[in-house]
Amino acid sequence: MSLTERIIRIIEVHGPISVAQFMSIALHDPMHGYYARRDPIGSSGDFTTAPEISQIFGELLGAWMLQVWREQDAPSPARLVELGPGHGTLMADVLRMAKLDPEFLSSIQITLVETSPRLRKAQAEKLKDAPVTVYWAERFDDTLTDRPLFLLANEFFDALPIRQFVQTEYGWCERMVGLDRERNLAFALAPSSRALDIPAGCGKPRAGDIYEASPISEAITGQIAAVIARHGGAALIVDYGYGANSGFGETLQAVAGHKFASVLQNPGEADLSSHVDFAALARTAENAGAKTYGPVAQGALLGELGIDIRAERLASANPEQADNIAAAVKRLRSPEQMGTLFKALAILPKGAARPPGFQ
Numbered sequence: 001m002s003l004t005e006r007i008i009r010i011i012e013v014h015g016p017i018s019v020a021q022f023m024s025i026a027l028h029d030p031m032h033g034y035y036a037r038r039d040p041i042g043s044s045g046d047f048t049t050a051p052e053i054s055q056i057f058g059e060l061l062g063a064w065m066l067q068v069w070r071e072q073d074a075p076s077p078a079r080l081v082e083l084g085p086g087h088g089t090l091m092a093d094v095l096r097m098a099k100l101d102p103e104f105l106s107s108i109q110i111t112l113v114e115t116s117p118r119l120r121k122a123q124a125e126k127l128k129d130a131p132v133t134v135y136w137a138e139r140f141d142d143t144l145t146d147r148p149l150f151l152l153a154n155e156f157f158d159a160l161p162i163r164q165f166v167q168t169e170y171g172w173c174e175r176m177v178g179l180d181r182e183r184n185l186a187f188a189l190a191p192s193s194r195a196l197d198i199p200a201g202c203g204k205p206r207a208g209d210i211y212e213a214s215p216i217s218e219a220i221t222g223q224i225a226a227v228i229a230r231h232g233g234a235a236l237i238v239d240y241g242y243g244a245n246s247g248f249g250e251t252l253q254a255v256a257g258h259k260f261a262s263v264l265q266n267p268g269e270a271d272l273s274s275h276v277d278f279a280a281l282a283r284t285a286e287n288a289g290a291k292t293y294g295p296v297a298q299g300a301l302l303g304e305l306g307i308d309i310r311a312e313r314l315a316s317a318n319p320e321q322a323d324n325i326a327a328a329v330k331r332l333r334s335p336e337q338m339g340t341l342f343k344a345l346a347i348l349p350k351g352a353a354r355p356p357g358f359q
């Protein structure tokens with residue numbers, strides 16, 4: 001039975017499901033979910049990510065982590081955790097940098113948080129010569145909360161489920177996925193409205209406005225921030241999304257084969273993602289007792305961290321690659337490409353030094 005048919009039957013039995021439930025099934029169904037079936041990343045996949053564009057991205061983030069770890073008096077033991085590591089490329093590039101500081105390597109235990117068995121395999125292969133044992137976890141759980149936490153997440157939060165609410169004359173009604181008369185998946189509104197705690201900066205909603213919230217993203221961020229506040233450490237979250245208050249508007253999108261697709265058509269075949277609401281994540285982290293910096297634009301952050309110098313060095317060591325390196329740097333930095341839409345948020349303990357790149 002196709003995933004579409006299974007979702008239709010779930011709705012027939014239980015009634016309409018939330019957009020978040022629909023996303024969870026479409027992305028993570030163990031048999032037919034998108035991440036179970038496909039390798040999404042790279043030219044043969046559906047999208048490309050910064051670590052796959054250039055090794056410099058991971059090296060700069062690695063140097064950032066080393067510096068922040070040193071500034072907090074080199075805590076040992078500590079954890080290095082990555083959420084949603086894809087092909088393991090970012091971690092491999094971080095570890096290349098980390099080899100410059102053997103004390104860091106001997107202090108950390110590495111855990112990759114990944115749901116997809118297929119991507120876990122790719123990560124294990126990429127990291128088979130890693131200088132530190134690599135462990136895996138299905139989610140960020142209590143086993144990761146006992147010591148200083150140094151955490152990276154690139155394009156992880158955009159993949160987490162969101163709920164959508166539509167402003168109607170009765171108030172906010174949740175947008176659900178139900179069935180139309182022809183038994184096709186279709187959006188519908190929940191019959192009763194509910195009060196939402198919307199940040200003042202969003203302005204006054206008008207009829208038809210859509211508000212997106214990702215309770216799961218906030219829960220994970222709160223948990224991470226609480227560990228950092230308590231034991232020390234740092235999180236660097238990079239993703240595409242809003243800087244200030246998100247305001248109203250729909251950002252849920254489906255992408256297949258590097259092109260936009262329909263959200264409800266062929267669940268499991270397309271990647272689903274949405275803009276990350278950095279203001280919401282920052283608020284959650286601060287409420288958990290940590291201090292946040294940014295979000296800053298990815299282009300600006302990479303500039304501050306010295307992308308030009310690294311690119312120059314890499315190009316002079318590999319002159320035949322010079323044009324590719326320049327093109328990759330441009331893609332990561334320029335405002336027309338990933339430089340502005342992508343942003344970075346840092347979470348540190350109160351009282352820790354301001355992290356590099358977040359002036």
Ligand code: SAH
Binds near residue numbers: 083087113119154156
């Ligand atoms: N960080 C990588 C991959 C981004 S794709 C890169 O930049 O290339 C999103 C990643 O998050 C994939 O590895 C996917 O399997 C993982 N993922 C998505 N939802 C997840 C969840 N709920 N828990 C753990 N991992 C998840």
